[in-house]
Amino acid sequence: MEIRIERATTLKEKPKAGEALGFGKYYTDHMFVMDWDRGQGWHDARIVPFGPIPMDPASMVLHYAQETFEGLKAYRTKDDRILLFRPEMNARRFANSNRRLCMPEVAEEDFVEAVTQLVACEKDWVPAEEGTSLYIRPFMFATEAAVGVHPASSYKFVIILSPVGAYYPEGVNPVKIYVEDEYVRATPGGTGFTKCGGNYAASIAAQVKAEEMGFTQVLWLDGVHRKYVEEVGTMNVMFMIDNEIYTAPCDGTVLPGVTRDSIIHILKSWGYKVNEMHLAIDDLMKAGHDKTLQEAFGTGTAAVISPIGELRYKEDEVTINDFKTGELTQKLYDTLTGIQWGDIEDTFGWTREVK
Amino acid sequence: MEIRIERATTLKEKPKAGEALGFGKYYTDHMFVMDWDRGQGWHDARIVPFGPIPMDPASMVLHYAQETFEGLKAYRTKDDRILLFRPEMNARRFANSNRRLCMPEVAEEDFVEAVTQLVACEKDWVPAEEGTSLYIRPFMFATEAAVGVHPASSYKFVIILSPVGAYYPEGVNPVKIYVEDEYVRATPGGTGFTKCGGNYAASIAAQVKAEEMGFTQVLWLDGVHRKYVEEVGTMNVMFMIDNEIYTAPCDGTVLPGVTRDSIIHILKSWGYKVNEMHLAIDDLMKAGHDKTLQEAFGTGTAAVISPIGELRYKEDEVTINDFKTGELTQKLYDTLTGIQWGDIEDTFGWTREVK
Ligand SMILES: Cc1ncc(COP(=O)(O)O)c(C=O)c1O
Ligand SMILES: Cc1ncc(COP(=O)(O)O)c(C=O)c1O
Numbered sequence: 290m291e292i293r294i295e296r297a298t299t300l301k302e303k304p305k306a307g308e309a310l311g312f313g314k315y316y317t318d319h320m321f322v323m324d325w326d327r328g329q330g331w332h333d334a335r336i337v338p339f340g341p342i343p344m345d346p347a348s349m350v351l352h353y354a355q356e357t358f359e360g361l362k363a364y365r366t367k368d369d370r371i372l373l374f375r376p377e378m379n380a381r382r383f384a385n386s387n388r389r390l391c392m393p394e395v396a397e398e399d400f401v402e403a404v405t406q407l408v409a410c411e412k413d414w415v416p417a418e419e420g421t422s423l424y425i426r427p428f429m430f431a432t433e434a435a436v437g438v439h440p441a442s443s444y445k446f447v448i449i450l451s452p453v454g455a456y457y458p459e460g461v462n463p464v465k466i467y468v469e470d471e472y473v474r475a476t477p478g479g480t481g482f483t484k485c486g487g488n489y490a491a492s493i494a495a496q497v498k499a500e501e502m503g504f505t506q507v508l509w510l511d512g513v514h515r516k517y518v519e520e521v522g523t524m525n526v527m528f529m530i531d532n533e534i535y536t537a538p539c540d541g542t543v544l545p546g547v548t549r550d551s552i553i554h555i556l557k558s559w560g561y562k563v564n565e566m567h568l569a570i571d572d573l574m575k576a577g578h579d580k581t582l583q584e585a586f587g588t589g590t591a592a593v594i595s596p597i598g599e600l601r602y603k604e605d606e607v608t609i610n611d612f613k614t615g616e617l618t619q620k621l622y623d624t625l626t627g628i629q630w631g632d633i634e635d636t637f638g639w640t641r642e643v644k
Numbered sequence: 645m646e647i648r649i650e651r652a653t654t655l656k657e658k659p660k661a662g663e664a665l666g667f668g669k670y671y672t673d674h675m676f677v678m679d680w681d682r683g684q685g686w687h688d689a690r691i692v693p694f695g696p697i698p699m700d701p702a703s704m705v706l707h708y709a710q711e712t713f714e715g716l717k718a719y720r721t722k723d724d725r726i727l728l729f730r731p732e733m734n735a736r737r738f739a740n741s742n743r744r745l746c747m748p749e750v751a752e753e754d755f756v757e758a759v760t761q762l763v764a765c766e767k768d769w770v771p772a773e774e775g776t777s778l779y780i781r782p783f784m785f786a787t788e789a790a791v792g793v794h795p796a797s798s799y800k801f802v803i804i805l806s807p808v809g810a811y812y813p814e815g816v817n818p819v820k821i822y823v824e825d826e827y828v829r830a831t832p833g834g835t836g837f838t839k840c841g842g843n844y845a846a847s848i849a850a851q852v853k854a855e856e857m858g859f860t861q862v863l864w865l866d867g868v869h870r871k872y873v874e875e876v877g878t879m880n881v882m883f884m885i886d887n888e889i890y891t892a893p894c895d896g897t898v899l900p901g902v903t904r905d906s907i908i909h910i911l912k913s914w915g916y917k918v919n920e921m922h923l924a925i926d927d928l929m930k931a932g933h934d935k936t937l938q939e940a941f942g943t944g945t946a947a948v949i950s951p952i953g954e955l956r957y958k959e960d961e962v963t964i965n966d967f968k969t970g971e972l973t974q975k976l977y978d979t980l981t982g983i984q985w986g987d988i989e990d991t992f993g994w995t996r997e998v999k
Binding site: 316340342343347354358391426435438447476479480485486489492496513515 | 695707708710711789794828834868
């Protein structure tokens with residue numbers, strides 16, 4: 290893939306060292322853009338100044354949400370190298386999302402190449418403070434101007450970058466989770482396994498409700514039986530019960546998280562038994578009450594690991610590990626972030642240096 | 645609501661009388677736009693020249709599909725009046741969609757006022773040939789630039805207009821329908837009752853599959869039992885069995901169609917018994933085989949009524965009314981289009997003249 294580079298004539302001022310970066314408060318000077326249409330396929334790959342995209346008001350993405358995205362990060366090591374973490378996993382998941390939404394696929398090597406070249410071009414934007422990183426957001430959307438519902442005849446693939454702060458400036462801390470029994474995130478035959486915009490729009494109401502009730506996130510149950518545990522907010526979720534690990538299988542309704550997969554590999558390398566199975570919420574609450582539920586945590590690119598200190602399901606409530614971050618949870622966090630920031634040897638071969 | 649009007653300096657050439665208009669091929673000279681943000685609420689209502697909207701690449705609509713839409717039509721009568729059909733129903737459904745998606749509501753009277761003023765401004769665009777109309781597409785989307793998933797802090801409400809052709813230039817004809825048993829459109833706790841973009845993006849794969857197999861549309865089954873009949877493509881669906889009418893109730897997974905509601909009123913006024921209930925696909929196919937299934941049709945703004953001539957469910961196939969448009973189906977089509985185009989007296993009080 291040939292990428293044309295058009296440099297911005299004036300560069301933005303970068304956030305100062307030590308300044309709170311937040312999440313998505315700053316965007317870098319450039320973005321990657323590539324166009325697709327039915328006749329030409331993908332063409333005109335380019336890195337251009339970050340700026341507004343003119344949209345026809347009839348663009349299909351504004352009406353029928355033919356849109357998918359990915360999320361990954363670039364990390365600056367202590368010796369000033371820049372690492373990506375398993376970007377090929379995001380490339381493959383992106384292709385799966387696009388296939389389900391009848392959108393064109395981006396070849397794995399082109400996806401990784403585009404991410405790599407854009408990050409290389411913006412390498413001065415990768416922050417250096419402990420826990421900070423450069424968030425990478427590839428996304429694709431339908432641009433055809435049409436009001437009929439059909440696969441669009443033209444799309445844009447865009448990548449933008451945002452330097453983001455440490456997710457836990459005060460250290461990893463447990464959160465309170467509300468088990469959602471009214472709204473549903475995903476159902477078999479739907480789009481739960483994809484990162485398509487519609488999944489997220491539909492999820493906002495439950496998140497707002499949980500926050501109003503004083504919880505940080507929702508735990509989603511399956512859409513058919515309203516019984517089996519699926520995910521937590523925009524994270525996969527894992528439980529340690531009687532020294533074994535439980536997490537939902539990726540069989541259509543759960544997003545196959547890169548963090549989930551990495552944590553499973555680490556756990557297995559440490560000799561843990563990992564059960565990818567449908568765990569009933571009643572069994573989980575019971576395990577919480579009889580204290581066989583030892584630890585619980587969400588996994589995702591943004592927070593890496595998010596310990597769960599409390600679960601509320603209807604009128605029932607359990608506290609996990611006395612609302613303290615579990616020993617295994619902390620060790621997983623330290624190990625995975627250690628690999629990502631290059632402080633621990635990457636025996637899994639997961640990191641890719643951006644030169 | 646004060647609407648500022650900024651007229652286009654040059655007007656487009658309108659399609660010639662007799663030219664095939666298609667659906668969404670032409671857009672008029674102006675569009676309605678109004679902005680919302682958390683501080684000001686709705687403001688700056690304006691009718692401006694139709695043209696591209698500059699979008700920040702981080703606009704939430706491009707990532708999380710916080711977007712909803714409506715669809716209705718303006719009709720030109722033989723005596724050159726312009727009629728809207730029950731626009732307040734679209735206003736109410738739009739508000740319901742927006743509430744579910746945590747988006748700001750547009751007051752019913754403002755919605756109707758915006759539609760009415762825009763159509764009045766573009767009244768020369770309402771085509772006159774038999775069966776043609778001006779399609780009205782109100783839509784709302786999140787504009788805040790942010791990569792976190794939350795209700796956006798800013799939105800745009802836009803209305804665009806497109807003169808559209810007769811849906812059936814060769815007259816009403818039955819279609820073949822594929823009963824979809826793999827993909828799911830909606831599930832309780834989800835967004836099936838709303839016109840949000842995500843529902844439509846998720847539905848494209850099934851539509852493509854049905855077309856590849858030689859069918860015009862899919863019939864959707866419920867997402868929990870995969871058993872009960874819900875909708876046909878982007879239409880509600882009705883069946884005449886043993887001289888009674890059956891259609892799915894609007895209890896969360898089905899879009900409450902304005903056409904559906906109108907047809908039910910007409911049917912009841914004619915003395916028909918209308919059963920809004922969950923009809924099992926097995927019972928429907930059985931009724932097809934023993935010929936108690938007399939007629940079947942989809943209902944929606946675009947086609948008004950779309951007769952169903954054949955149903956295929958797994959290996960089973962039934963033909964309905966010898967693949968001919970049923971007598972009741974035709975009479976409903978003639979009656980409703982008669983009211984909409986002002987040829988039949990509107991005893992229901994459904995039409996609103998645009999002055
Ligand atoms: C719904 C959902 N589940 C799980 C995840 C975790 O995936 P990953 O570990 O690849 O970030 C994400 C997001 O990023 C998500 O949006
Ligand atoms: C999913 C779906 N069902 C039903 C309908 C019919 O609704 P109405 O009669 O208001 O056009 C529509 C569309 O317009 C639709 O998108």
